[in-house]
Amino acid sequence: MSAHRVAVYRKEHFNAAHRLYNPNWDEATNARVFGKCSNPHYHGHNYELVVKVTGVPDVETGYVVDLKVLSDLIRRAVLERFDHKNLNLDTQEFKDLNPTAENIVQVIYGLLRPHISSEQDLEIMLYETERNFVSYPA
Secondary structure, eight states, rough: OOOEEEEEEEEEEEEEEOOOOOOSHHHHHHHHHGGGOOOOOOOOEEEEEEEEEEOOOOOTTTOOOOOOOHHHHIIIIIIIIHTTHHHOOOHSSSSSSSHHHHHHHHHHHHHHGGGTTTSEEEEEEEESSSSSSEEEOO
């Protein structure tokens, strides 16, 4: 068997609303910096989430990770927490953290990392739109 590392990917999606807002700034500064994303009535995205796990395939199964197990983990740790939620109002993670794509991807990484073997690398990609996406770690 090969000891080469292989990357596997699981793609999921969730829908969530948010507002980009810094409470230390006035409304005019928030509007100038965040534009339409600072709308006080919030706005939403259809997020695409890609979870990449890299490691050596198991000798017995041939899997880097069982994708059904990974899918279940993503559902429990991320989707049930954020799908169809207002990130600012409905989640503890963004109570005091601006829910930018950059912050969301780091939070998702933190939710999943404890459940992935330390011998495997984890990378999270989050698409806020077709053209705007982030990756962590970079």
